[in-house]
Amino acid sequence: MHHRYAEGDPRSPVLLLLHGTGGTPEDIAVLGRELDPTATLLAPAGRVSENGAARWFRRHAEGVFDEEDVRQRVEELADFVLWAREHYGLSGRRTVAVGFSNGANIAAATMLARPEVLAEGVLFAAMLPLGQPPEVPPVGGRVWMSNGTRDPMAPLASVERLVEAFRANGVEVTSERHPGGHGITPESLREAARWLRRPTGRSGARSSPSPGPQQ
DSSP: OOEEEEOOOTTSOEEEEEOOTTOOHHHHHHHHHHHOTTSEEEEEOOOEEETTEEESSOEEETTEEOHHHHHHHHHHHHHHHHHHHHHTTOTTSOEEEEEETHHHHHHHHHHHHOTTTOOEEEEESOOOOOSSOOOOOOOOOEEEEEEETTOSSSOHHHHHHHHHHHHHTTOEEEEEEESSOSSOOHHHHHHHHHHHHSOOSSOSSOOOOOOOSOO
């Protein structure tokens, strides 16, 4: 995958930065620096084009996703993370997926389907991108989510289904709601940064020996 990589402090996490529809690795890297100025940044670009706007997976209409394509793109992203871990010498480093909108959705799907690759996430404006979450053995992990109560692109019913799917997989969920729509508020950004600094007893990803506007 085309991507941007910036090395940070080895004691800080690796942030896998996933842009929203129409975004770029450069856009989402700005968000990564705001969350943790010392983090290593790994920001790939979505391979799907929707009228020239980069996305992570296809959709049939707004909020109606091509679930077969979602599953295929999850495997592509997981393979990329494994490649990057070896290529950049990141094995054993804590890795946290950070996504907005469509990027948060692919992060959520990857955490559910491939928890051995990604087990921690910071998700802004995410919803469940699959009608039936993947059936995998519960492995734990943790996720921080922020959603607007007036977000027409990520309805709260789908947000709640995503929370339930995470908890069914043993993932510790911190779910923050704000009274806005489809975006990232300054307070959400501060809360996410504080969450990232919280001590964790496990790696956010197990290892082998300005954001886009739409979902």
